[in-house]
Amino acid sequence: METYKPAEIAKELHISTSALRHYESWGAVPAPARGANGYRLYTKEHLAYFRCLRAMFPGFGVSVTCDVLRSIQKKDVDTAFWLVNKEQATLYHEKAAADQTLALLDMLELPPFPNRKLKRFMTIGEIAAFTGSTTSAIRHWEKEGILAPERDPVNGYRLFTPVHARKILLIRTLRNTVYFLKNMKEIVQAVDNQSLDKAKVITEQAIFTIHERNRQQMLGVHHLIELCKETGLYPFNE
Known part of the structure; x- marks a missing residue:
């Protein structure tokens, strides 16, 4: 031998x-x-x-x-291959989330919602209903520094704008992915600064990284x- x-x-x-x-x-x-x-x-x-x-x-x-x-x-062999399959499935979902993010960033307007009127300022309950999120999730994202709503000077209530609605839609798309953990805050900050081009570049770079990992x-x-x-x-x- x-x-x-x-x-x-x-x-x-x-x-x-x-x-x-x-x-x-x-x-x-x-x-x-x-x-x-x-x-x-x-x-x-x-x-x-x-x-x-x-x-x-x-x-x-x-x-x-x-x-x-x-x-x-x-x-x-079966256990070995299923371990591999699980990782490939996770990467696939990261790619899908990144693609969805890029599609959202390419939209000039927020998607229409039947029977829902987008107001200039919304309470946390209203923005949660509009985006299909929970108020607890929105408070968590605020705590993480991803959202920063203004406060009503009279009653101290949070005031959310259409820009916040776009952010929350992005966050909802990516919240359960590794891609979210690595890139979401930077993307949201770019949207906050009205720099959609920068947010697209960040997302495209993330997609490139996902492609590279898929090849690996x-x-x-x-x-x-x-x-x-x-x-x-x-x-x-x-």
Whole structure:
């Protein structure tokens, strides 16, 4: 059986031998046999694990990648693939949210709502009804610094404008996504400054990043299939 020294694997993958030991300690790669001198003896299967791990990191992250490779070691291909599928589904929803945001920013006016009249100033109850949000959610976004309504000088009530309505519609679109956490405040601030072009640029940059991660995930899946071939888990129907 052909074996590789740690230095040979490290050179092949352009990483350090200490990185190999870390991956092994995480349980992401099977423990190798040892030579008479105590040195690790890696095989072609180990090389496939290391290649897969390095390819999956950018698109899937360390935690998911390690969980996938531990499942492969247990010959549990279905669990491994469903973990991958879940991450791809999450990325798909981020892309859909970003596309919706760009579409909203391209709109010259707020979308029409039957039987609802957009007022110059609205209370929190009125803006919640208009946008289909809850008052508690709007208060939370205000606390996070994403919304900053004025206050009525007489009674201290919040006063929301059509600009706030546009913001809330954007926030509702993205609130459950990673994309929201990374980019929403900057986009909303751009809208607040009447800089829709800047908000579009931010959104387009986020979409580009999502595209890049999608390509990284596809490369990771390719190496996962190659690992399944090397470990005898593929083809799946034989």
